[in-house]
Amino acid sequence: MFILVTGAASSGKSEYAEDLVCSMEAGKRIYIATMERKSYNLTKINRHKSLRSGKGFETIEISKDLSSVQKNRIKGSTILLEDIPNLLANELFYERKSITGHNTFISETAERIINDILFLSSSSKNLIAVTGDLTSGGYDHDPDTLSYLETFGFINRSLAKASDALIEVVCKIPCIIKGEI
Protein backbone atom coordinates (compact mmCIF):
# COMPACT_ATOMS: atom_id res chain seq x y z
CA MET A 1 0.00 0.00 0.00
CA PHE A 2 1.26 3.46 -0.88
CA ILE A 3 -0.11 6.33 1.21
CA LEU A 4 0.77 9.99 0.70
CA VAL A 5 0.35 12.35 3.67
CA THR A 6 0.18 16.11 3.16
CA GLY A 7 -0.70 19.18 5.23
CA ALA A 8 0.69 22.48 6.46
CA ALA A 9 3.86 22.86 8.53
CA SER A 10 3.45 21.49 12.07
CA SER A 11 -0.09 20.29 11.29
CA GLY A 12 0.73 16.88 12.79
CA LYS A 13 1.66 15.07 9.54
CA SER A 14 4.65 13.23 11.00
CA GLU A 15 2.82 12.15 14.12
CA TYR A 16 -0.11 10.91 12.06
CA ALA A 17 2.17 9.08 9.61
CA GLU A 18 3.99 7.37 12.48
CA ASP A 19 0.72 6.32 14.11
CA LEU A 20 -0.39 4.97 10.74
CA VAL A 21 2.76 2.86 10.46
CA CYS A 22 2.31 1.57 14.01
CA SER A 23 -1.35 0.71 13.37
CA MET A 24 -0.34 -1.56 10.51
CA GLU A 25 0.41 -5.21 11.11
CA ALA A 26 3.72 -6.01 12.73
CA GLY A 27 6.75 -6.29 10.52
CA LYS A 28 9.96 -4.44 9.94
CA ARG A 29 9.55 -0.67 10.29
CA ILE A 30 11.98 1.53 8.44
CA TYR A 31 12.25 5.28 8.78
CA ILE A 32 13.90 6.99 5.84
CA ALA A 33 15.13 10.41 6.93
CA THR A 34 15.99 12.82 4.13
CA MET A 35 16.74 15.90 6.22
CA GLU A 36 20.44 16.73 6.15
CA ARG A 37 22.14 16.61 9.53
CA LYS A 38 22.95 20.31 9.76
CA SER A 39 23.02 22.42 12.90
CA TYR A 40 19.85 24.37 12.04
CA ASN A 41 17.96 21.08 11.50
CA LEU A 42 18.97 19.40 14.74
CA THR A 43 16.04 20.64 16.85
CA LYS A 44 13.53 19.23 14.38
CA ILE A 45 15.53 16.02 13.87
CA ASN A 46 15.66 15.47 17.63
CA ARG A 47 11.95 16.20 18.04
CA HIS A 48 11.07 13.62 15.38
CA LYS A 49 13.55 11.16 16.91
CA SER A 50 11.90 11.37 20.32
CA LEU A 51 8.47 10.92 18.68
CA ARG A 52 9.73 7.71 17.07
CA SER A 53 11.61 6.30 20.03
CA GLY A 54 10.27 2.98 21.33
CA LYS A 55 8.24 2.38 18.17
CA GLY A 56 10.80 -0.02 16.72
CA PHE A 57 11.97 1.90 13.69
CA GLU A 58 15.19 1.16 11.89
CA THR A 59 16.49 4.48 10.54
CA ILE A 60 18.10 5.03 7.16
CA GLU A 61 19.55 8.53 6.79
CA ILE A 62 19.74 9.38 3.11
CA SER A 63 19.45 12.92 1.81
CA LYS A 64 19.22 12.07 -1.91
CA ASP A 65 19.26 9.25 -4.50
CA LEU A 66 16.76 6.92 -2.84
CA SER A 67 17.37 4.26 -5.51
CA SER A 68 20.62 3.42 -3.70
CA VAL A 69 18.63 1.91 -0.81
CA GLN A 70 19.22 -1.85 -1.04
CA LYS A 71 16.17 -3.75 -2.16
CA ASN A 72 16.63 -6.67 0.26
CA ARG A 73 16.90 -4.23 3.16
CA ILE A 74 13.35 -2.95 2.63
CA LYS A 75 11.69 -6.15 1.39
CA GLY A 76 8.49 -6.86 3.32
CA SER A 77 8.87 -3.74 5.45
CA THR A 78 6.67 -0.75 6.16
CA ILE A 79 8.55 2.43 5.26
CA LEU A 80 7.96 5.92 6.55
CA LEU A 81 9.61 8.39 4.15
CA GLU A 82 10.12 11.87 5.53
CA ASP A 83 9.92 14.05 3.64
CA ILE A 84 9.50 14.94 -0.04
CA PRO A 85 10.08 18.74 0.22
CA ASN A 86 13.51 18.06 1.75
CA LEU A 87 14.35 15.35 -0.71
CA LEU A 88 13.52 17.60 -3.67
CA ALA A 89 15.54 20.51 -2.25
CA ASN A 90 18.53 18.21 -1.67
CA GLU A 91 18.30 16.77 -5.19
CA LEU A 92 17.87 20.14 -6.93
CA PHE A 93 20.32 22.26 -4.97
CA TYR A 94 23.05 19.76 -4.00
CA GLU A 95 25.35 20.63 -6.88
CA ARG A 96 23.79 23.85 -8.13
CA LYS A 97 23.17 27.12 -6.37
CA SER A 98 20.71 28.15 -9.05
CA ILE A 99 18.45 25.92 -11.15
CA THR A 100 16.75 28.65 -13.18
CA GLY A 101 16.91 27.83 -16.88
CA HIS A 102 18.17 24.28 -16.29
CA ASN A 103 14.89 22.82 -17.45
CA THR A 104 16.20 19.44 -18.58
CA PHE A 105 17.98 18.93 -15.27
CA ILE A 106 14.81 19.90 -13.38
CA SER A 107 12.47 17.61 -15.30
CA GLU A 108 14.92 14.69 -15.22
CA THR A 109 15.39 15.13 -11.48
CA ALA A 110 11.61 15.19 -10.94
CA GLU A 111 11.12 12.00 -12.97
CA ARG A 112 13.95 10.28 -11.11
CA ILE A 113 12.53 11.23 -7.69
CA ILE A 114 9.09 9.89 -8.69
CA ASN A 115 10.65 6.65 -9.93
CA ASP A 116 12.78 6.32 -6.79
CA ILE A 117 9.72 6.68 -4.56
CA LEU A 118 7.71 4.22 -6.65
CA PHE A 119 10.72 1.85 -6.38
CA LEU A 120 10.51 2.11 -2.57
CA SER A 121 6.80 1.42 -2.79
CA SER A 122 7.11 -1.64 -5.03
CA SER A 123 10.06 -3.05 -3.07
CA SER A 124 8.36 -2.81 0.34
CA LYS A 125 5.05 -3.91 1.79
CA ASN A 126 3.81 -0.44 2.67
CA LEU A 127 5.13 3.02 1.97
CA ILE A 128 3.91 6.08 3.81
CA ALA A 129 5.43 9.20 2.30
CA VAL A 130 5.15 12.61 3.94
CA THR A 131 4.92 15.66 1.70
CA GLY A 132 3.49 19.11 2.48
CA ASP A 133 1.62 22.15 1.25
CA LEU A 134 4.22 24.67 0.18
CA THR A 135 2.38 26.28 -2.69
CA SER A 136 -0.43 28.23 -1.00
CA GLY A 137 1.82 31.16 -0.13
CA GLY A 138 1.59 33.28 -3.27
CA TYR A 139 3.96 34.41 -5.98
CA ASP A 140 6.39 36.49 -3.95
CA HIS A 141 9.42 34.25 -4.48
CA ASP A 142 12.70 34.29 -6.40
CA PRO A 143 12.85 32.33 -9.70
CA ASP A 144 14.70 29.37 -8.12
CA THR A 145 12.02 28.96 -5.47
CA LEU A 146 9.24 29.23 -8.05
CA SER A 147 10.94 26.51 -10.16
CA TYR A 148 11.29 24.39 -7.04
CA LEU A 149 7.58 24.86 -6.19
CA GLU A 150 6.44 24.05 -9.72
CA THR A 151 8.51 20.85 -9.68
CA PHE A 152 7.24 20.02 -6.21
CA GLY A 153 3.64 20.37 -7.44
CA PHE A 154 4.34 18.05 -10.36
CA ILE A 155 5.88 15.41 -8.07
CA ASN A 156 2.96 15.62 -5.63
CA ARG A 157 0.38 15.25 -8.40
CA SER A 158 2.22 12.28 -9.89
CA LEU A 159 2.61 10.55 -6.52
CA ALA A 160 -0.99 11.22 -5.47
CA LYS A 161 -2.16 9.69 -8.75
CA ALA A 162 -0.08 6.58 -8.15
CA SER A 163 -1.05 6.36 -4.47
CA ASP A 164 -3.67 4.13 -2.87
CA ALA A 165 -4.61 6.91 -0.47
CA LEU A 166 -3.98 10.63 0.03
CA ILE A 167 -4.48 12.10 3.49
CA GLU A 168 -4.41 15.79 4.34
CA VAL A 169 -3.74 16.48 8.01
CA VAL A 170 -5.45 19.69 9.21
CA CYS A 171 -4.74 20.79 12.82
CA LYS A 172 -3.85 17.17 13.66
CA ILE A 173 -7.10 15.90 12.10
CA PRO A 174 -6.59 13.49 9.19
CA CYS A 175 -8.90 14.14 6.21
CA ILE A 176 -9.13 11.44 3.58
CA ILE A 177 -8.86 13.02 0.14
CA LYS A 178 -8.40 9.79 -1.82
CA GLY A 179 -8.78 6.11 -1.04
CA GLU A 180 -9.50 4.31 2.19
CA ILE A 181 -7.48 3.82 5.36
Place this chain on the structure above:
Amino acid sequence: MIFITGPKYSGKKEYVKELFSDTGETYDDCVFDAEMLVADTMSDEEIKILADHLASKRAVTASEIGSGVVPTDKSQREFRERAGLLSGLLAQRADTVIRMICGIPQILKDTK
Protein backbone atom coordinates in the same frame (compact mmCIF):
# COMPACT_ATOMS: atom_id res chain seq x y z
CA MET B 1 -20.24 27.90 -12.74
CA ILE B 2 -17.68 25.45 -11.37
CA PHE B 3 -15.08 27.16 -9.23
CA ILE B 4 -11.81 25.35 -8.66
CA THR B 5 -9.49 26.51 -5.93
CA GLY B 6 -6.35 24.99 -4.40
CA PRO B 7 -2.63 25.63 -4.11
CA LYS B 8 -0.54 26.62 -7.10
CA TYR B 9 0.52 23.64 -9.22
CA SER B 10 -2.15 21.45 -7.64
CA GLY B 11 -3.66 20.46 -10.99
CA LYS B 12 -6.66 22.83 -11.29
CA LYS B 13 -6.45 23.38 -15.03
CA GLU B 14 -5.76 19.70 -15.70
CA TYR B 15 -8.89 18.88 -13.75
CA VAL B 16 -11.05 21.15 -15.91
CA LYS B 17 -9.56 19.58 -19.03
CA GLU B 18 -10.32 16.13 -17.67
CA LEU B 19 -13.86 17.16 -16.77
CA PHE B 20 -14.53 18.54 -20.23
CA SER B 21 -12.86 15.72 -22.14
CA ASP B 22 -15.90 13.63 -21.17
CA THR B 23 -18.45 16.20 -22.32
CA GLY B 24 -16.55 17.40 -25.37
CA GLU B 25 -16.79 21.02 -24.23
CA THR B 26 -14.11 23.51 -25.23
CA TYR B 27 -12.37 25.87 -22.82
CA ASP B 28 -13.69 28.99 -24.55
CA ASP B 29 -15.96 29.72 -21.63
CA CYS B 30 -13.37 29.03 -18.92
CA VAL B 31 -11.09 31.41 -17.05
CA PHE B 32 -7.88 30.01 -15.61
CA ASP B 33 -5.75 31.67 -12.91
CA ALA B 34 -8.46 34.23 -12.18
CA GLU B 35 -6.39 35.66 -9.30
CA MET B 36 -4.12 37.22 -11.91
CA LEU B 37 -7.03 39.45 -12.97
CA VAL B 38 -6.70 41.29 -9.65
CA ALA B 39 -2.90 41.41 -9.68
CA ASP B 40 -3.05 45.15 -10.37
CA THR B 41 -4.92 47.65 -8.26
CA MET B 42 -8.67 47.06 -8.11
CA SER B 43 -11.25 48.29 -5.62
CA ASP B 44 -13.48 45.91 -3.69
CA GLU B 45 -16.43 47.12 -5.74
CA GLU B 46 -14.59 46.39 -8.99
CA ILE B 47 -13.68 42.92 -7.72
CA LYS B 48 -17.36 42.28 -7.01
CA ILE B 49 -18.26 43.32 -10.56
CA LEU B 50 -15.53 41.00 -11.85
CA ALA B 51 -16.91 38.13 -9.73
CA ASP B 52 -20.42 38.76 -11.10
CA HIS B 53 -19.00 38.63 -14.62
CA LEU B 54 -17.04 35.42 -13.92
CA ALA B 55 -20.14 33.82 -12.39
CA SER B 56 -21.59 33.46 -15.91
CA LYS B 57 -18.60 31.40 -17.06
CA ARG B 58 -18.59 27.61 -17.28
CA ALA B 59 -15.54 27.10 -15.06
CA VAL B 60 -13.13 29.38 -13.24
CA THR B 61 -9.88 28.45 -11.49
CA ALA B 62 -7.97 30.56 -8.96
CA SER B 63 -4.96 29.66 -6.85
CA GLU B 64 -5.01 29.89 -3.08
CA ILE B 65 -2.19 32.35 -2.42
CA GLY B 66 -3.13 33.64 1.03
CA SER B 67 -1.38 31.07 3.21
CA GLY B 68 2.23 31.38 4.22
CA VAL B 69 4.04 34.43 5.55
CA VAL B 70 2.51 37.88 5.02
CA PRO B 71 4.64 39.39 2.24
CA THR B 72 6.81 42.35 3.26
CA ASP B 73 6.14 43.89 -0.14
CA LYS B 74 3.06 46.12 0.02
CA SER B 75 1.79 45.36 -3.50
CA GLN B 76 2.16 41.61 -2.93
CA ARG B 77 0.35 41.96 0.37
CA GLU B 78 -2.53 43.81 -1.23
CA PHE B 79 -2.60 41.40 -4.16
CA ARG B 80 -3.20 38.40 -1.93
CA GLU B 81 -5.94 40.29 -0.07
CA ARG B 82 -7.70 40.99 -3.38
CA ALA B 83 -7.17 37.39 -4.52
CA GLY B 84 -8.70 36.08 -1.30
CA LEU B 85 -11.69 38.38 -1.67
CA LEU B 86 -12.23 37.28 -5.28
CA SER B 87 -12.05 33.58 -4.40
CA GLY B 88 -14.66 33.99 -1.67
CA LEU B 89 -17.00 35.86 -4.01
CA LEU B 90 -16.53 33.23 -6.72
CA ALA B 91 -17.25 30.38 -4.29
CA GLN B 92 -20.47 32.14 -3.22
CA ARG B 93 -21.59 32.46 -6.83
CA ALA B 94 -20.55 28.98 -7.95
CA ASP B 95 -22.87 25.96 -8.17
CA THR B 96 -19.94 23.71 -7.50
CA VAL B 97 -16.71 24.40 -5.64
CA ILE B 98 -13.80 22.01 -5.94
CA ARG B 99 -10.53 22.20 -4.05
CA MET B 100 -7.57 20.45 -5.63
CA ILE B 101 -5.00 18.76 -3.41
CA CYS B 102 -2.04 17.13 -5.15
CA GLY B 103 -4.17 16.74 -8.28
CA ILE B 104 -7.05 15.08 -6.40
CA PRO B 105 -10.41 16.93 -6.35
CA GLN B 106 -12.25 17.50 -3.08
CA ILE B 107 -15.85 18.72 -3.37
CA LEU B 108 -16.49 21.65 -1.02
CA LYS B 109 -19.87 22.72 -2.39
CA ASP B 110 -22.30 21.05 -4.75
CA THR B 111 -25.74 22.57 -5.23
CA LYS B 112 -26.52 20.88 -8.54
